[in-house]
Amino acid sequence: MSEKIAVIGAGLIGRAWAIVFARAGYRVDLWDAVPQALQGCRQLLQDNLADLASHGLIDETPQTVLSRIHTADSLAAALQDAILVQENVKETVDVKRAIFAEMDSLAAPQTILTSSTSWIPTSAFSEHLPGRDRILVAHPVNPPYLVPLVELAPAPWTSAATVERARDIYTRAGQSPVVLNKEITGFLLNRIQGAVLNEALNLYENGYATAADLDKVLKDGLGLRWSFMGPFETIDLNAPEGVLDYARRYGHTYRDVAKTQAPNEWNSETLERIEAERRGDLPADQLGERARWRDNRLMGLMAHKRKQK
Ligand SMILES: NC(=O)c1ccc[n+]([C@@H]2O[C@H](COP(=O)([O-])OP(=O)(O)OC[C@H]3O[C@@H](n4cnc5c(N)ncnc54)[C@H](O)[C@@H]3O)[C@@H](O)[C@H]2O)c1
Incomplete structure (x- = not known):
């Protein structure tokens, strides 16, 4: 029998995780x-799987993948015999505390318990639980069946063996795990996304460019490279002798620029102006259609990346 994953919460992210694990051959028990x-x-699930199949992003038929996903009658039934539980319920500390207390009392000692939380550190909902050494955050990017990064963010008391087993399970599921060495709000991805947004908001607010041109800086500039290498590999290749050579040539410029990069206050007047510019480019009633276009572009990109490996 194939190994079982429990997915708790059947909203946007829970359903997407069900696809990730079932696509990799795991049995999935979904509960909400x-x-x-x-x-x-x-x-x-069927609609999402049909889209993935049309881009060659599943190796089996949608029906075969779907047949591995079961709905459970209770939380206890979902957790029974699971090697890992992926929690995807409401994003508040109180709700996470309550569900992890219940799951810790129900799950077998060897079952790993993970949370998809975007912002809440593991220690905020696991500190007082007897099984706290098998609990950690596994933060996905939406949707995880298209974007493989998963941030494993353990608490100080999560055991190293738990982190290693989780890393192995996500890797076998086709994801790309990264491990945080210590806890920090926003983990890695949202902190880096926040830094980019901070600077884009500042440049817009101070009149340096339109929102459309600032978006272009990413989509027709930095973003092209960023879909296959990160900032450190980028600078390693952008000077003939690597990172130290790049730092010698350009480090002082970045240092000077950093001194002019203040935290942005996200003030409503700036955001209303950006909203107005966006609505001029994309009427509100076309947001859903454009989100589907984005998902299709992502599928095309992932299909391309799969061929390059
Ligand atoms: N939406 C994103 O882009 C995104 C990305 C990464 C991580 N996350 C995280 O994933 C988690 C889920 O987000 P979502 O966007 O799927 O939300 P969602 O609102 O789409 O789904 C949440 C689901 O949880 C269920 N639920 C609520 N309380 C519950 C409980 N106590 N027990 C069982 N089920 C319960 C709800 O019925 C709902 O079906 C959140 O922690 C969120 O921060 C979301």
């Missing part, structure tokens, strides 16, 4: 506190 969330999810 709201029965309607489970009732509607089969059709949504």
